[in-house]
Amino acid sequence: MSAQLLPNTNADGLPVIPMTDAQRYIFDVRGWLTLPGLLNTAQLDEIRAHQMNFLYERDTLPSEEQDNHGGPSQILLDHPAVVGVLNEIISNQGLASEDSYGFRFDHTYTSHREAGHDNFRPHGGSGYFNFSGSSHVYEMLPGKVHAGLTRVVWELNDVESGDGGTLFLSGSHKAAFERPEELSDRQSEIWDTYDCPAGSAVIFTEALCHSGTRWNNSDRARLSLFTCYNTVNAKWGKGCPAPDVVATMPPKRRSLFRGVWHGMGDAPQxxxxxxxxNHAI
Ligand SMILES: O=C(O)CCC(=O)C(=O)O
Incomplete structure (x- = not known):
């Protein structure tokens, strides 16, 4: 058992769900993990509607909802199961407390893909050998890992086998060799992927080689949020939700959007x- 990590509740007061030993092992060895079925139907309906309005009718939303994580979609930021994983793989516990997360929001985007949409573009890998300025790092000691820039993909519609979920080259975050061209084809058996019900989170280190692929299901589009987290004193992507969006959030959730620095001593130092x-840009 590892030491208890802070915080123990999310911004809505729900108990954080710690990572299991099996999840920790799988995440470290593969570089990615699925957390299936985290949202109920009412939450999913509200969030899907918000994402579609955000994409296609943004002006009709109140200003504080004109963000990927505005309105009902803010609960995705710190779902108790996601916090349990981020506490373990990216949190700087020196900056965590019961009132603030030890990790930060980095950037996000929403993707709505009809059949035929193709995002095959393998990138990343070997992050174990990168320096910290790249954020695409993976660090480890026996019994502890630091996943660097970490992506949480929220699948808001079912993803079935063959539909075209994100592809992962499992283990490549630690790969010592360059990926040979003959393994780069999308048909290569080296790629792993997943199926999952709507409302699942798929978490991976951006140190891992991964790719989108073609969406094949003509009955159902893929609707996903691709949200990245980083350690508190690092930010890779530009941008941050506007202050009036963040102002609608409970205080602990707002800590995801603090300025990008560490400091020393006691708060506010x-x-x-x-x-x-102290708001990130
Ligand atoms: O399109 C996808 O499924 C993967 C996207 C991706 O490569 C990323 O978010 O880093």
Whole structure:
């Protein structure tokens, strides 16, 4: 058993669901993990509607909902099961408390893909050998890992076998050799993927070689949020939800959007809080 990690509840007061030993092992060895079926039907309906409005009728939304993670979609940011994983694989516990997360929001996008949409573009891998400025790092000691820039994909519609979920080259975050061209084809058996019910999260380290692929299901589009997290004093992507979006969130959730620095001593000299003057851009 590893030490208890902070925080123990999410911003809505729900108990954080710690990673199991099996999940920790699988994540480290493969570089990715699925958390199936985390949302109920009512939550999914609201979030899907918000994402579709955000994509196609943004002006009809109130300003505080004009963001991928505005309105009902804010609960995705710190779902208790996602926090359990992020606490373990990317949190700087020196900046975590019961009131603030030890990790930060980095960037996000929403993708709505009809059959035929193709995003085959393998990239990344061997992050174990990168320096920290790249954020695409993977660090480890016996019994502890740091996953660097971490992507949480929220699948808002079912993904069935053959539909075209994200492809992963399992283990390639630690690969010492360059990927040979003959393994780069999308038909190669080296690629792993998943199927999952709507409302699942798929978490992977951006240190891993991964790719989108063709969406094949003509009965159902893929609707996914691709949200990245980083350690508190690092940010890879530009941008942050507007202050009026963040203002609608409970305080602990707002800590995901604090400025990008570490500091020392006690708050406000150490970055364990978010306020108007400590907001990331
Ligand atoms: O399109 C996908 O399924 C994967 C997207 C991707 O490569 C990423 O988010 O880093």
């Amino acid at each position: 150490i970055n364990r809080y978010h306020d108007e003057s």
